Amino acid sequence: xxxxxxxxxxxxxxxxxxxxxxxxxxxxxxxxxxxxxxxxxxxxxxxxxxxxxxxxxxxxxxxxxxxxxxxxxxxxxxxxxxxxxxxxxxxxxxxxxxxxxxxxxxxxxxxxxxxxxxxxxxxxxxxxxxxxxxxxxxxxxxxxxxxxxxxxxxxxxxxxxxxxxxxxxxxxxxxxxxxxxxxxxxxxxxxxxxxxxxxxxxxxxxxxxxxxxxxxxxxxxxxxxxxxxxxxxxxxxxxxxxxxxxxxxxxxxxxxxxxxxxxxxxxxxxxxxxxxxxxxxxxxxxxxx
Amino acid sequence: xxxxxxxxxxxxxxxxxxxxxxxxxxxxxxxxxxxxxxxxxxxxxxxxxxxxxxxxxxxxxxxxxxxxxxxxxxxxxxxxxxxxxxxxxxxxxxxxxxxxxxxxxxxxxxxxxxxxxxxxxxxxxxxxxxxxxxxxxxxxxxxxxxxxxxxxxxxxxxxxxxxxxxxxxxxxxxxxxxxxxxxxxxxxxxxxxxxx
Numbered sequence: 001x002x003x004x005x006x007x008x009x010x011x012x013x014x015x016x017x018x019x020x021x022x023x024x025x026x027x028x029x030x031x032x033x034x035x036x037x038x039x040x041x042x043x044x045x046x047x048x049x050x051x052x053x054x055x056x057x058x059x060x061x062x063x064x065x066x067x068x069x070x071x072x073x074x075x076x077x078x079x080x081x082x083x084x085x086x087x088x089x090x091x092x093x094x095x096x097x098x099x100x101x102x103x104x105x106x107x108x109x110x111x112x113x114x115x116x117x118x119x120x121x122x123x124x125x126x127x128x129x130x131x132x133x134x135x136x137x138x139x140x141x142x143x144x145x146x147x148x149x150x151x152x153x154x155x156x157x158x159x160x161x162x163x164x165x166x167x168x169x170x171x172x173x174x175x176x177x178x179x180x181x182x183x184x185x186x187x188x189x190x191x192x193x194x195x196x197x198x199x200x201x202x203x204x205x206x207x208x209x210x211x212x213x214x215x216x217x218x219x220x221x222x223x224x225x226x227x228x229x230x231x232x233x234x235x236x237x238x239x240x241x242x243x244x245x246x247x248x249x250x251x252x253x254x255x256x257x258x259x260x261x262x263x264x265x266x267x268x269x270x271x272x273x274x275x276x277x278x279x280x281x282x283x284x285x286x287x288x289x
Numbered sequence: 290x291x292x293x294x295x296x297x298x299x300x301x302x303x304x305x306x307x308x309x310x311x312x313x314x315x316x317x318x319x320x321x322x323x324x325x326x327x328x329x330x331x332x333x334x335x336x337x338x339x340x341x342x343x344x345x346x347x348x349x350x351x352x353x354x355x356x357x358x359x360x361x362x363x364x365x366x367x368x369x370x371x372x373x374x375x376x377x378x379x380x381x382x383x384x385x386x387x388x389x390x391x392x393x394x395x396x397x398x399x400x401x402x403x404x405x406x407x408x409x410x411x412x413x414x415x416x417x418x419x420x421x422x423x424x425x426x427x428x429x430x431x432x433x434x435x436x437x438x439x440x441x442x443x444x445x446x447x448x449x450x451x452x453x454x455x456x457x458x459x460x461x462x463x464x465x466x467x468x469x470x471x472x473x474x475x476x477x478x479x480x481x482x483x484x485x
Contacts, residue, residue, distance in 0.1 A: 008466040012447050019444045036466075039473040043441045046422055050331040054345050059323055062352055066316050069356065
């Protein structure tokens with residue numbers, strides 16, 4: 001018989017080995033100890049594994065909640081902090097500031113003075129008027145596919161990171177108050193390998209652009225769907241402009257987020273990307289009507 | 290797979306540059322934690338409750354709570370696995386309190402044996418054996434039930450169990466050995482009865 005302390009230490013070490021699928025290292029000279037190890041192996045059989053369906057559903061739900069939490073946190077940050085915290089906006093603001101500062105310095109140093117009299121014959125300077133021959137920006141925006149369905153300004157087709165999948169949201173840029181509206185999504189695989197989507201159709205959130213609050217959510221489906229190379233898969237949802245409490249939402253600007261759950265080829269893990277794919281406005285109620 | 294590698298201890302990341310990157314990093318951290326720890330949490334809860342659907346509910350509750358408090362998590366204080374198991378332990382305690390404070394092992398809770406050609410009698414015996422093992426577990430003090438479940442369910446080593454339960458590592462070793470011996474004695478008694 002070994003001392004009890006030694007048995008306890010050895011027992012824990014042997015269990016850890018058995019749990020790793022290895023053999024126990026103990027010399028089986030102690031019948032009681034050997035029997036305890038055998039019983040421990042019985043206890044291992046009580047272990048139960050989570051189902052893949054449960055794991056995937058819970059993961060998806062948590063990712064959606066995480067996005068909601070992030071939206072709420074972002075809302076609580078002052079607008080100027082938010083402005084500077086977005087890399088693209090920060091770059092734009094800093095660039096503009098530097099250009100203005102540079103012009104100011106040149107102006108103060110009188111380096112711009114000689115140019116002033118010849119401004120009419122000068123080439124394009126820092127401050128130029130728009131080229132009248134260029135098409136107006138609004139025309140460009142109205143040149144959208146699918147009749148009057150438009151991707152929203154400032155939201156180009158969103159690429160799912162590390163994949164060849166592009167997601168485009170089509171929605172009328174201006175919706176009449178309380179009029180039911182349709183939102184169409186296109187999932188386009190621009191690569192040469194298939195992309196697997198899970199929980200299709202995806203979860204969709206409609207958020208108030210001013211506050212970041214989610215006003216309405218469409219729950220995700222449970223199907224899986226593979227999109228072949230160059231294939232485009234469309235999906236449409238109809239929204240009656242009611243919020244989660246069943247009340248008409250207020251006029252204003254709204255954003256559409258999509259939770260795309262896809263499987264990466266590299267590690268075969270499911271992951272979910274939450275992307276803003278479109279925005280639109282609900283027009284103010286016309287009191288004269 | 291019975292035991293995973295040592296749980297990683299990374300906390301919620303705070304990328305220095307930009308809100309967008311910060312949010313992404315935080316989300317990636319949470320997703321990594323979920324992928325690494327969710328199966329272990331589920332196994333622990335399932336081991337402790339003996340009911341797969343209850344285990345799913347409690348596991349979901351644990352991760353929702355973890356999500357709400359993710360920003361407060363400090364990796365210097367505890368590994369993610371230890372932190373999550375502590376939340377799970379509280380959730381299990383709440384569950385048993387709600388359910389009337391008594392851990393009951395019902396016939397229908399015993400998992401069914403999965404076998405290609407199961408002999409009905411053999412299956413029933415196995416089912417009864419599992420039920421009996423669960424009864425033996427339920428007969429232990431709460432802390433010993435946790436030690437057994439964290440060891441055999443979550444596959445934690447004694448150090449991790451000690452940190453989760455806030456006791457010494459040697460205490461975990463002693464309790465584990467004694468708890469298994471007690472369960473073994475109780476199970477032997479049942480086997481002896483059924484063989485007579």
